[in-house]
Amino acid sequence: MPTTVAPIPNRIPEDIVTLRRQHLNPTLSMSYQQPLKMVRGAGAYLYDQDGNAYLDMVNNVCHVGHCHPAVVAAGQAQMAQLNTNTRYLHDNIVEYATRLSATFPSELSVVFLTNSGTEANDLALRIAKTYTQANDIIVVDHAYHGNSPTMIELSPYKFDGKGGRGRPAHIQVAEIPDDYRGRFRKDDPEAGAHYADALQRAIAAIHARGEKPAAFYCESVLGCGGQVVLPKGYLPAAYAHARAAGAVCIADEVQVGFGRAGDYFWAFEAQGVVPDIVTMGKPIGNGHPMGAVVTRPEIAQAFITGMEYFNTFAGNPVSCAIGLAVLDVIQQEGLQAHAKHVGDFLLQGLNDLKQKHTLIGDVRGTGLFIGVELVKDRISLEPATAEANAVIEFLKAHRILLSTDGPYDNVLKLKPPMVFSIENAQEFLMRLDQAFKQI
Numbered sequence: 001m002p003t004t005v006a007p008i009p010n011r012i013p014e015d016i017v018t019l020r021r022q023h024l025n026p027t028l029s030m031s032y033q034q035p036l037k038m039v040r041g042a043g044a045y046l047y048d049q050d051g052n053a054y055l056d057m058v059n060n061v062c063h064v065g066h067c068h069p070a071v072v073a074a075g076q077a078q079m080a081q082l083n084t085n086t087r088y089l090h091d092n093i094v095e096y097a098t099r100l101s102a103t104f105p106s107e108l109s110v111v112f113l114t115n116s117g118t119e120a121n122d123l124a125l126r127i128a129k130t131y132t133q134a135n136d137i138i139v140v141d142h143a144y145h146g147n148s149p150t151m152i153e154l155s156p157y158k159f160d161g162k163g164g165r166g167r168p169a170h171i172q173v174a175e176i177p178d179d180y181r182g183r184f185r186k187d188d189p190e191a192g193a194h195y196a197d198a199l200q201r202a203i204a205a206i207h208a209r210g211e212k213p214a215a216f217y218c219e220s221v222l223g224c225g226g227q228v229v230l231p232k233g234y235l236p237a238a239y240a241h242a243r244a245a246g247a248v249c250i251a252d253e254v255q256v257g258f259g260r261a262g263d264y265f266w267a268f269e270a271q272g273v274v275p276d277i278v279t280m281g282k283p284i285g286n287g288h289p290m291g292a293v294v295t296r297p298e299i300a301q302a303f304i305t306g307m308e309y310f311n312t313f314a315g316n317p318v319s320c321a322i323g324l325a326v327l328d329v330i331q332q333e334g335l336q337a338h339a340k341h342v343g344d345f346l347l348q349g350l351n352d353l354k355q356k357h358t359l360i361g362d363v364r365g366t367g368l369f370i371g372v373e374l375v376k377d378r379i380s381l382e383p384a385t386a387e388a389n390a391v392i393e394f395l396k397a398h399r400i401l402l403s404t405d406g407p408y409d410n411v412l413k414l415k416p417p418m419v420f421s422i423e424n425a426q427e428f429l430m431r432l433d434q435a436f437k438q439i
Helices: 013-023 069-079 091-101 117-132 149-153 191-196 198-208 234-244 267-271 297-302 317-332 335-356 385-397 422-438
Strands: 038-042 045-048 053-056 110-114 136-140 171-174 213-219 248-252 277-280 291-295 360-366 369-374 403-405 411-414
Touching (some): 091 291, 110 117, 110 297, 117 149, 117 297, 191 198, 191 234, 213 234, 234 248, 291 297, 335 369, 385 422
Parallel strands (some): 136 213, 213 248, 248 277
Antiparallel strands (some): 045 053, 277 291, 403 411
16 A cells, blocks of 8 residues: 655644744744745745745745746656765766856866755865864854854854854954945945955964964855945955965855856956855755855865765755756856846846935845845934834735845845846835835
């Protein structure tokens, strides 16, 4: 007699909330004052239990669109054929490593596969420490690099936030290169270099401890820091300081990679640099848990110490089939160029709204990774945190999903699936205008 899978009850949202509180991780948050129950996704939309469509403007994980049929089909087909670990030979993993590395500068050619962005950043830390034989790390203020214990130690967003234990001694925090709110502003052509000087102070602090720096971690566009686009010249100068002290430079592309930046496939390319290590996750598998590290051959060789890096699930045939399908969709549907086109339209529309509404202090971004910082006063830059959250709830009531970020939780963060269209952008701009008029 064939096995039957027990049906899952169709519960009302209130009952799900109750069961979450009884049985799930108690620190797990829910979005919105009245949480939504989503049952289906397609393209740029999520659908609730009543069939209502919500325009998703914050889910950069489902990179090529929710439930993209080509990605779903690739996973289903491989799952029905074989799924096992990487100690057996299989075409998928070498094909994926070849295709992925081809998107990078030629210096970056060795791929390590993981199951998430956290794992990728954690592995990058191991590789960097092994290569440099050093221990101390430099990070950017308000950065978030993952949820493992070692990544919490690297994430000011966590260790300086609620429940955090403060900065560990082996971590140095460089000033956030925010040319809207920080010490050096957009009117300073040397702002990037000035912010990069913070690394020299961090290196000096490491040397004062009798230690050496192993790595400098920096997101190619700052996410939790408030969707901050790095000032021109920041990474070249920062990388020069780090490398002069013997550290390797790690570009965290977990949020902004795979063509989202529009002008470039990898956002670090906008700064004209080649990192030593690049980490990625979130969009890599369109919702399937994957991550990766790409590095230089000499750094990868130094990681050969006799201790194997083996990961039971990473690089399995199903994951690699899905990752390959994502790369195919990005290329065949022209999603990088699409991100540039729609992103430019959004930035122009948002700047037009800025002329109408003084609540908008700054509009910034690249491709489909955009931040809108709300302030109560454009001179004092007092954060409009309550107003930002009111905008989020207004948009949710009009079936548009958005969220906030930044040190003051006053930045609207726009990072929709890459299939987000001009028509979607027009709808959002119209509703955002209404939100500002009401607030």
